Amino acid sequence: xxxxxxxxxxxxxxxxxxxxxxxxxxxxxxxIQFLTADVQYLLFCGELLLIAAIILLIVQTVRKNNSSLQxxxxxxxxxxxxxxxxxxxxxFLSVNNAAVTQxxxxxxxxxxxxxxxxxxxxxxxxxxxxxxxxxxxxxxRGIWKHRRKNGVNFFVEIYAHSVSYRGKEARxxxxxxxxxxxxxxxxASEEGVRYELLAQATNDAVYDRNLxxxxxxxxxxxxxxxxxxxxxxxxxxxxxxxxIHPEDRHAVIASLDNAxxxxxxxxxxxxxxxxxxxxxxxxxxxxxxxxxxxDAVRMIxxxxxxxxxxxxxxxxxxxxxxxxxxxxxxxxxxxRPVVSILSIAQLFDLENKDIRFNSQLMEWLHQSTxxxxxxxHKIESKARAINEGANHEQT
Numbered sequence: 001x002x003x004x005x006x007x008x009x010x011x012x013x014x015x016x017x018x019x020x021x022x023x024x025x026x027x028x029x030x031x032i033q034f035l036t037a038d039v040q041y042l043l044f045c046g047e048l049l050l051i052a053a054i055i056l057l058i059v060q061t062v063r064k065n066n067s068s069l070q071x072x073x074x075x076x077x078x079x080x081x082x083x084x085x086x087x088x089x090x091x092f093l094s095v096n097n098a099a100v101t102q103x104x105x106x107x108x109x110x111x112x113x114x115x116x117x118x119x120x121x122x123x124x125x126x127x128x129x130x131x132x133x134x135x136x137x138x139x140x141r142g143i144w145k146h147r148r149k150n151g152v153n154f155f156v157e158i159y160a161h162s163v164s165y166r167g168k169e170a171r172x173x174x175x176x177x178x179x180x181x182x183x184x185x186x187x188a189s190e191e192g193v194r195y196e197l198l199a200q201a202t203n204d205a206v207y208d209r210n211l212x213x214x215x216x217x218x219x220x221x222x223x224x225x226x227x228x229x230x231x232x233x234x235x236x237x238x239x240x241x242x243x244i245h246p247e248d249r250h251a252v253i254a255s256l257d258n259a260x261x262x263x264x265x266x267x268x269x270x271x272x273x274x275x276x277x278x279x280x281x282x283x284x285x286x287x288x289x290x291x292x293x294x295d296a297v298r299m300i301x302x303x304x305x306x307x308x309x310x311x312x313x314x315x316x317x318x319x320x321x322x323x324x325x326x327x328x329x330x331x332x333x334x335x336r337p338v339v340s341i342l343s344i345a346q347l348f349d350l351e352n353k354d355i356r357f358n359s360q361l362m363e364w365l366h367q368s369t370x371x372x373x374x375x376x377h378k379i380e381s382k383a384r385a386i387n388e389g390a391n392h393e394q395t
Contacts, residue, residue, distance in 0.1 A: 081156075081175045083110070084165050087135055090114040093165055102177065104149030118146050120153065135162070135171055143178065154179040205303040209237060211260070211289075211296045216240065225305045227276040245272035245280050252285075260296040265289050273303065281307040340368040 075082060081099035085092050095110045103110070103118060115131075116124050123145060134140045140160040147153050159174040205221030214237040222228050233239050244252050248271035259267040267287050272280040287301025 081177075083173050083175075084163065084170050085115060085173065086165075087131075087162075087169045087171060090116065090131070093168065093170055099175070102148070102175075103146070109149075118148075120145065120147055134160070138162075143182065146175065155182040202302065204305070205283075207240075207299075207301060207303070209299040209301075211237075211299055214238065221303070225275075225303070226273065226281070243274040245274065248272055260289060263291060263294070263296075265291075267299075267301075270306070281305055282310040283307070340364070340371075 075094075076096045078096055079098055081096065081102045083092055083095040083099050091114050092110050095107060100107055100110065105113065115127060119127055127144075130142075138161075141158065143155055143157050145153050146156050155178050156175040157178045159176070160171050163170050163172045202219075203221060203224065205225050206219040207222075208217045209215070216235050216237055216239075218230055218234060222230060222234060228234055241249065241253060252269050252271045255269050256267060265288055267289060269285050271283065271285070273283045274280050282305075283303045284306050285301060285303045287299050289296050290298040290300075
């Protein structure tokens with residue numbers, strides 16, 4: 001189709017030449033006489049036909065050039081970096097405006113470079129291996145790390161296929177910037193690895209919650225601390241809520257809701273959680289919350305068993321109150337009978353002249369002694385409670 005106008009021109013020329021030659025060959029040999037006007041008319045028609053064919057050829061050529069210009073404009077103005085490089089030398093043959101902007105080289109600088117110049121030295125061997133294996137005419141798609149003129153490295157997704165460019169075997173490349181997506185994926189992968197390592201190394205109950213679906217994954221801490229097995233019941237968010245102590249549940253859930261509403265990435269709470277045997281343990285729950293599009297989507301955290309520390313602190317508080325009571329008894333209650341005993345001792349008639357009075361003093365002394373004994377027993381009881389609490393902590 002592209003050569004049709006040229007063929008028409010050739011046919012017209014051949015028709016005109018054949019007609020004129022036929023006239024001059026037939027006229028002398030056959031005696032047929034053609035009028036000069038007929039010849040002129042024939043020549044005139046041939047000229048018109050030739051002119052029309054030439055005009056058609058010109059129009060077709062202009063259309064072809066316009067089409068080429070449109071393709072070039074599409075190439076140069078496309079928002080994604082593109083280029084064409086020569087297979088044998090890897091030299092850039094043409095680059096578009098987006099490539100100039102993305103990589104920082106001018107167009108003139110680009111055309112003096114090769115594919116090696118936009119990569120780290122360490123990756124050039126991989127580039128050459130890829131060129132040998134992939135640049136055999138087939139289409140290729142892959143992710144590579146490129147380097148800008150300022151030395152900054154970034155990830156691109158390459159789309160490539162073979163073309164012929166100005167008589168040279170070449171490859172057409174489209175390089176889409178996917179740096180943010182690749183780095184985000186790597187970060188998520190690294191976080192996943194860290195989560196797995198942490199889940200294996202710690203004795204705490206580590207969890208990974210999907211806040212959109214309510215699915216929850218636990219490490220071994222769920223079994224070792226709370227004595228639950230990982231099953232379909234423990235793998236839902238509602239199960240966790242149901243096992244929070246009734247007195248703590250509302251405050252804990254409200255705290256988490258407030259954190260997600262305020263788009264906070266860190267959340268923590270201290271509450272009582274029910275074990276498989278029905279007993280409650282004090283735990284500290286700390287978590288990191290991830291968001292996508294403003295919505296909380298993931299929550300990775302750990303529940304640390306602090307039951308022993310909380311109960312120990314409560315026992316220490318109780319012991320402290322007991323010691324304060326003992327101190328108060330020593331300074332107030334025990335003083336009363338002691339003062340009485342001392343006073344009675346001073347009133348004794350050592351010469352035993354007033355037997356009746358001395359008997360009364362002995363009765364008072366006996367009562368004061370009983371009071372003192374009761375107070376001493378009270379102190380002993382409180383001291384015994386402190387010792388029992390200390391022994392319980394040691395066991």
